[in-house]
Structures are given as C-alpha cells and as structure tokens.
Amino acid sequence: MAKEKTGRLEACRNRSGYVFITPFLVGFVFFMLIPIVQSFWFSFNDVHIVENGYELLARELENYRYVVAVDTDYRQRLVESFVMTFRDTLVVIPFSFFSALILSRRFHGRTLARAIFFLPVIVSTGVLANTDSGNAVMGMMMGRDPTTASGDPLGTLSASGLIEFLLAESMPAELISFVTAATDGIYDIIIKSGIQIIIFISALNSISPSLYEASNIEGATAWENFWKVTFPMCSPYILLNTVYTVIDSFTNTSNPLIARVRNELMGLTNFGSASAAAWLYFFAIFIVLGAVYALISRKVFYYE
Amino acid sequence: MNNAAALRRQARKLANPNRWAKFLFSVFRLVFICGICFTILYPLLTKLSMSFMDETDLYDRTVKAIAKHFTPQNYLETARYIGYGELLANTIGLCTVVGLLQAVSCTLVGYGFARFRFRFRGALFLLVVLCMIMPTQVILTPLYLNFKSLGMLGSFAPFVSLAATAVAPRCGLYIFLARQYFRGIPKEVDEAASIDGAGAYKTFARVMLPGALPIMMTIFLFSFVWQWTENTYTPLFYSSFNTIAQALNNLDSTMAEMMQNTSAVVSMTSRVAYQSIIKATATLLAIFPLLILYVICQRFFTESVERSGIVG
Numbered sequence: 001m002a003k004e005k006t007g008r009l010e011a012c013r014n015r016s017g018y019v020f021i022t023p024f025l026v027g028f029v030f031f032m033l034i035p036i037v038q039s040f041w042f043s044f045n046d047v048h049i050v051e052n053g054y055e056l057l058a059r060e061l062e063n064y065r066y067v068v069a070v071d072t073d074y075r076q077r078l079v080e081s082f083v084m085t086f087r088d089t090l091v092v093i094p095f096s097f098f099s100a101l102i103l104s105r106r107f108h109g110r111t112l113a114r115a116i117f118f119l120p121v122i123v124s125t126g127v128l129a130n131t132d133s134g135n136a137v138m139g140m141m142m143g144r145d146p147t148t149a150s151g152d153p154l155g156t157l158s159a160s161g162l163i164e165f166l167l168a169e170s171m172p173a174e175l176i177s178f179v180t181a182a183t184d185g186i187y188d189i190i191i192k193s194g195i196q197i198i199i200f201i202s203a204l205n206s207i208s209p210s211l212y213e214a215s216n217i218e219g220a221t222a223w224e225n226f227w228k229v230t231f232p233m234c235s236p237y238i239l240l241n242t243v244y245t246v247i248d249s250f251t252n253t254s255n256p257l258i259a260r261v262r263n264e265l266m267g268l269t270n271f272g273s274a275s276a277a278a279w280l281y282f283f284a285i286f287i288v289l290g291a292v293y294a295l296i297s298r299k300v301f302y303y304e
Numbered sequence: 305m306n307n308a309a310a311l312r313r314q315a316r317k318l319a320n321p322n323r324w325a326k327f328l329f330s331v332f333r334l335v336f337i338c339g340i341c342f343t344i345l346y347p348l349l350t351k352l353s354m355s356f357m358d359e360t361d362l363y364d365r366t367v368k369a370i371a372k373h374f375t376p377q378n379y380l381e382t383a384r385y386i387g388y389g390e391l392l393a394n395t396i397g398l399c400t401v402v403g404l405l406q407a408v409s410c411t412l413v414g415y416g417f418a419r420f421r422f423r424f425r426g427a428l429f430l431l432v433v434l435c436m437i438m439p440t441q442v443i444l445t446p447l448y449l450n451f452k453s454l455g456m457l458g459s460f461a462p463f464v465s466l467a468a469t470a471v472a473p474r475c476g477l478y479i480f481l482a483r484q485y486f487r488g489i490p491k492e493v494d495e496a497a498s499i500d501g502a503g504a505y506k507t508f509a510r511v512m513l514p515g516a517l518p519i520m521m522t523i524f525l526f527s528f529v530w531q532w533t534e535n536t537y538t539p540l541f542y543s544s545f546n547t548i549a550q551a552l553n554n555l556d557s558t559m560a561e562m563m564q565n566t567s568a569v570v571s572m573t574s575r576v577a578y579q580s581i582i583k584a585t586a587t588l589l590a591i592f593p594l595l596i597l598y599v600i601c602q603r604f605f606t607e608s609v610e611r612s613g614i615v616g
Contacts, residue, residue, distance in 0.1 A: 016504040017420025021428065024413040024479070027469020028431055031447065032438070038446035047445075054449050099340070102333055115598075116341045118606050122598050123348075123591050126533030127549040187343055198606060251439040253536070261441045262536065271445050278442045289437065 039275050047271035054271075063276035073260070074277055078284065081257040085249040085288070088192060091185075092245050093238065096193040100200030101230075114201075121194035129191070129254060192248065196241045203237035204230070232301040239296045246292055250285045257281055348591070351584040355379065362577040382585040385558065386551045392593070395532060395547040401460060403528035405467035406475060407520045413470050414482025415508060415516075419494065436476030440536065448540055462541040467527075473537070474530060478523045485519040486512065522604045529594055548590045555586055 018025075043064070046057035067074050103114055211229050220228065251258060261281070264274040317323060350369075354362075358373035366372075382388070417429055451462045466472040470479060489512070497507040535549040551558070559579055598605065 013498075013504050014420045014422045017416045017422040017425070019505075020416025020420070020508075021413050023409045023468060024416075024432070024470045025428070027409075027466070027471035028435070031466055031469060031471045032431075032435060032443065035443035035446035035450065036438070038449075039442050042445060049449075102336060107330070107333065111602075113337050113341065114606055115602050116344055119344055119598070122529050122594055122605070125530060127535040127552045128533050128587065128590065187347075190340060190344055247437050251441075258439065258441060262444075265441065265444050265448075275442075275445060278439065282439060282442055285437070285439070 040279060042272055043276040043279050045272050047275075049271075059272060063273045064280065066273055067277050067280060071273075074257075077256040077260055078281070081250065081255045081281075082284075082288075084255065085246055088189070088249045089242060089245045091189050092193050092196060093242055095189055096196035096241065097200050097234070097238070099193065099197045100204055103197065104201050104204040117190075117197055118194050120191035124191040126253075192245070196245060199237055199241055199244075200234065203234045207233045233303060235300045236302060239293070239300050242292060242296055243289065246289060247285075250281075250288075348588075351588050354581055355585040355588050357581060359577050359581065362581070378581055378585045379589070382582050382589060385582065386555070386586055386589075387546070388589055391546055391548045391551050394545060395549070396593075398460070398463065398538075398545070398547060399528045399531040402463050402467045402472070402531045403524040405464060406470065406472060406478060406527040407524040409468055409470040410475055410478035410523050411482045411516060411520050414479045414484075415486050415512065417479070418483045418486035419489075419512075420504075432476050432479050435471060436480075440473050444536070444540070451541060456541075458542055458544060460542070463537070466537075472527075473534075474527070478527065481523060482516075482519055485516065489515075518604065521601070525597070525601055525604050529597070532594060533590075552586060552590055555583060559583075 042056070044058065044060055045063075046059050048055045048057065099117060103110065103117065207230065211233070212225060215225055215229055249255065253259060253262065257277075261274055261278050264270050264277075353369045353371065355378050356374055356376065357367070357371040357378075358375050361367045361371050361373055364372060413432075417425065417432070447462075448457075451457050456462050456465070463472075467475075493511060494507060497511045502510060533549050535553050538545065538547055539550055539553070559582060
C-alpha cells in the first residue's frame, strides 16, 4: 500500500478528530487512568476510610504476600475461576458457532428463534442473572426433594432426575454425574452465548456467495464447503468471540473470585488487600488473554 | 397410466438421499431450536405460572403449572411491598439519562476514531480496548473514594460524568460498534461534503448524524437495558436511590422485615412458599418493561449489531 501524501488541509481536518474523541480522553484520564494508578497504589497500602476521604498506611508488599501466601481462599477461587473460564470458552464457542450456522439459514419462524436466542442478553444480566434461584418450591412441586432443589443454584431446567432415572441401572456413577453436570449447565451456556451468536451470524452473512459458487463449480461437497470456505472466513470472528468470552467469564459477577473481591469492596473493608487481589487477578487475566490471542491468531485466516 | 407415472416419480423422490438428508436436517433443526428456546423460556414460564398461584397451590401436588386458585393478587402485593411505581420512575429516569448520554458520547468518540487519521490514533484506540478488558472491580474503590471526596455521591453526578465521557462499563463496546458503523461509510461522502463547503463538524452534524440514528438507538437500548439490571455502581454511588435492580437485590431482607411485621397474617409454614411467589413475581415485574422494550425494538438489538456491527 502506497503511503498517501496528506495535504495541509487534510492534516488540519484530521486534527479535528481529537475534538471528537475528547470526551473519551477526558473520561479516560479522570475515571480510568487516575483510578488505576490509585488502585495500584492502594495495593501497597492499608486504606482507612476517614470522615472526608481516606488515609494510607504503607504496607509495601505485605498485601500481595497475604493474598498469595496466607489467604487460601484466594488461591482456591483463582483456580476455580480459571477452570470456569476454560470450560465456558470451550463450550460456548462451538455452541454459538453451531447455533449461528443454524440460525443464519432461512426457515419459518427464524425471526422468532433469533429473538428468543438473544433474549438472555436482555433479561439475564446484572442482578437478574442471580435471581433465577428461589424455585425450591417449584422443584418440590415437581416431585423433587426441596433440599436438593434449593441447592441447585439456578433452579432452572434440571435433567438430573430424569437422567439418573434412565441411567442408574446400567451406567457407572461417574458417567452419570458427568452427564448430569453437562446437562444442568446447558442453561448457563445458553445465557452466556447471546452476543457470540449474533457476532457469528453477522460473520456468516458477510461471506460472499461467490465463494460458494466457485467452490461448487469445483465440485466441493457441503462438508468441504464448510471446512474450506465457511470456517476459514469465520476464523477472525472465532478469535474475537473467544477473547470476548474469556473476558466476559473472567469479569462476570458469577465468577467466584470477582464475587469475593466485589463483596470486600462493597463492604468497604480491606481496600488494600482487595486491591492487591484484584491486581493479581488482572495480571493473570492479561497473561491468559495474551496466550489465547497468540495461540489463535496464528491460525486465523484473513481474506483480503 | 398417469397414476403409475406419478407413483414412479414419487418413488424416485423418496429414493433420493439428498431429500432425506434435507428432511433429517430440518427435523434436527426443529428439535434443536425448540429445545434451546424451551430452556431459555423455562425459568420465565415457571415464574409466570407461579406468580398467579395462591400459596395453597404450591403445596398441592396436583397443581403443576396452571394455578387452581388463579389470582392476580400477588402482583398487587409485590408491587406494594417493593414500591413498584417509585422504582419504575427512578429506574426509567436513571436509565434514560445514562442511555442518552452514552449514545451521544460513544457515537462522537466512535466517529472520531473511524473518520480521522490523526497521530496516535492506534495507540489511543488501544486505550478503548483497555477499558473493555479492565475488570471494573480494579477501579471501583478509587472511583468511590474520588467521588466521595468530590462530594458527588448520592446524586446522578457519578453516572452522568461516567456516561458523558464514555468510560462507563461496556462503553468500550459501544465505541467499537459506532466506529465500525462509521468506517463502513465511503470516503467520497466526506469529500462531497467538503467540496460543498462543509467543515468536519458540519459534515458530522448534517451528513453523518442523520444516518447514524439507528446505531445510536442501538447503543441507547443496550445501555438502557444494562443499566436497568446494573447493581454494582448504583448501590455504591447512590445508595439511597432505589432502582429495580437494587430492590431485587435486597428483596430477601425486605421480605424478612415484612414477615416479622405481619407474622400474624402469614403463618410460619407458608413462609417459604409465599416468599418464592413474591420473589418470582418481583423478578417478573422487573423484567416486563425490558421485555416490552425488546419486543418493540427487537430489530435495533439484533439486526443493527448484525449489519452495521462487528463485521464491516
């Protein structure tokens, strides 16, 4: 690509771009950069809330040492949240890609199906993500033990009873528990896939039909079309969606570690060690994201 | 004669493996879509059926989904307990303010990143990406303390300042959306406007903005909906302000209080059942406005993202 020469008028015009992004720059400095620096600073201190502001007490690396070496709960939650993110990403990406493949074709009632698939993005976020519980009584009514029903965090469609009933006679117990865990997680997976499905549908729609025409003339089967055309063309969006899913899972309020940090901060106690915990976590996320990006972006195909 | 030919044609059709594959695929598609849709709607449906039940229905084993003592009483009671009218007014007020501000600020910023080639553009856009991946928990404490020392707590000021400067949670995503939209507009449009004597600002206001209304609407709706359910910033920055999300969050304690006051009316045994009914009803009351909005504006939610959105 030849470097185009920008005239003086052009340069002047381009400078007004700064004006458009000024709100963001101001906001970034005051509500991002400064808080980030402060939070980093807090993580080396003990923070005491006083009447009109706060006092700091230098602790050096004590907060970090506490979080890493003393606090067993933190380590456990850290591992849990990594496992959760890993599992989510592995299931959400294939599931949403598959759903998008199905929803991108024409069929009767497609608009309705898409609307319902996207519904969780609207109604299962924030506080609503945690209020699906409380169906203990419903479970009881459906002939299930209320104690186990209330232990089911989402209290949603649970196939365990049915599967246990069907398989208990013939299958080993480990297999049953694996299958029931997977089926009980379906609701979880679906509500985490809304945005990804939309992104994949838009990716599929953006593939030029002429590519399929060409490959059909060459005698490709539907299977070959998928692997040689559809999949490579969608690979940038697989990367995008993977990064999105990883971030979403890491920063979701249902994440065990985020839940803990959030509780500490909301309780307005232990600011120092909570900041240290958040920062360690942030570094961990950063490393994982970098690894994911490096791993996938090598396989991504860009059509130019 | 004719009949035999038709039969033969029919037989040939049936023997065609492609037809069978297509048929099997559509059956599979039907099962898959129905199954997923059912799973998504199931919690809503159970809540809906529960919200019309009388307490006794919950203990009646013959009642599954349809209430025997069908009653809208729960809605009235729940609305009274949580003060639904006030909650609704508060929440709509906050969400509208935040949504409008974010729609404007993110569109401006997205436009700036999309249409001008200023220095450090790439590096500055990386800051937007940083905002996207930064867990809000990291900056929550300092934000709280700063707003406190500025005396901005207990008002709309924190929300307004975060939204107007496009750094509220998820704003990175909206900037991204707006940028993708504006990138799709051909350069010739700018050139034509410039030849007609319009400067950068006039071009934006007169040429770009009218076309950008759908994408602004999308940003507004997403921001509105996510603000509706937001329960991290609101209780921290404006704890006395009752929104629907906060009411849902505090429902358990509210109910416990209420139970103590009215223990004569509601017996101990029915507590669990009654609470579940109230909880289900309250959740539905929180969701209904969103559902209505979603049904009316569905095309802005899905199609706008699909078309203008990420792929451009």
